[in-house]
Amino acid sequence: MNQFDPERLRVFLRNHVTEKLASQGREAPKELGDDCDLLLSGMIDSLGLLELMTAFQEHCGCEIDFDALDPEQMTVVGPLCDFVSSQMARG
């Protein structure tokens, strides 16, 4: 299992969101399901989304072309992690 496996990316995303919420004095939900929309659920705002994109790029050590991702899916846990993973697999 490589470090850009979708499951590992889910763990990374959950840690990132939990950390961000904690810094705002907020508690993260116990589960972060695949169909959870981070934006619509109020867990992140548009600035938070940028921070998350930057965190993914730092984690992966390269630029990721998020422009190719459908905006309907961009803030949803499952599709977002699968997208990043597929981008990394393509190299």
Add this chain to the structure above:
Amino acid sequence: MLDRSDCRSIVVDAESLPQLQTLLAGIQTSLLILIPEVDECRTLQEQWPIHHFIGLRDFDGTETWREPAASDNSTAYLLFTSGSTGTPKGVVVAQRNVISFVDYMVERYQINENDRLSQTFDMTFDLSAFDMFVCWERGALLCCPSRKALINPGKFMRDMELTIWFSVPSTIAFMKQLGALKRGNYPSLRLSLFCGEPLPVSSAQSWLEAAPNSVLENLYGPTELTIACTLYRWNAASSSRESELGIVPIGYPYPGMSVLVADQNLNEVPPGGEGELLMTGPQMSLGYWKDPEKTAAAFVIPPGKTDIYYRTGDRVRRPVDRGPLTHLGRIDFQVKVMGHRVELGEIEAIVRDATGFDGTVAVGWPPTPSGYGGVEVFVEGTASDPEAVRRSVACRLPDYMVPRRFHFMGQLPRNVNGKFDRKAILNLLEGGL
């Protein structure tokens, strides 16, 4: 003023619902209140029987509608902006203000029925009046994205084949981060307009690489001067040289609008000098709704002048010869958060009320090329339940004004005069607090 001008309706979007109670508390005449994002408004209707509420279900479109008579000084719209004392100020914009603006815009940009315009601004932001009125005046098509679609503005632009884009400059930085500003990405754009906050030179350049067929203009204007009242067309040969502090100039006044750059006594500064920007002309609004004090403070007759000028609170440099006006910042505690005008005092007032602690300082953070990404609050005191404070503040402010973090501290930094030291507080954040 609302009475005199027969203004009888307001539009409220979902994000502004928390502020509705405060607004209605000061209103004695019956209003028509449209809340298109709410299905039905029975609860509000029962609470405020003198007003009429209309939700989504009430729009059935079967009744016949006739255009009401309006005179030049009739109110076109009443728009509430952030106020430093915790109560929003209602700007009364007249028919003639908007007509003057729209007439100039459709002519200058030669808007026509083949144009497809973006609609990125909230209804509570007066720039949305450009999107609607300028577009419909010439029968162009207005393309309204869903909230989610704006997460990827580039895709929306391509899918809709937009010819005219209008947004806050923050969108450029956002798209750059997403990797959405690749060379030649948006060939359909013929015109790109930015307004609402300072436009960085680097943003303008990146945008034009992605939209090579587009003219780019930077617009400037407070709500009190009706949407926009100065503009500047980007020119690859001369604009970098004309820019100051890495920010694109705000340019030249609209036709009929006059500029005065003044010192603190409201006397004009010499060419090349810095001062507050004051303006007057056909787009100057009627003042603040039912607030003669604030109106008198902001709408003034400077020494030696006979006209009333509006004090913008913006610091600019008076041009030498025929150069453009350049924007240098604010003279007070107002900040721009993602293009929205935010009085830090309004947030401080609400946090003070929620915590009971007087020592409260709000600051814009983190800095972005065109303002701030959000707001953070420092409170002198300890909260037993910080989450409860956050919730109570959040339900009284629109999203963009809700502090992203609360810092409860035993003591806040103060300067030699004993005042809270905003600079030292910002240093804490810069240090990675």
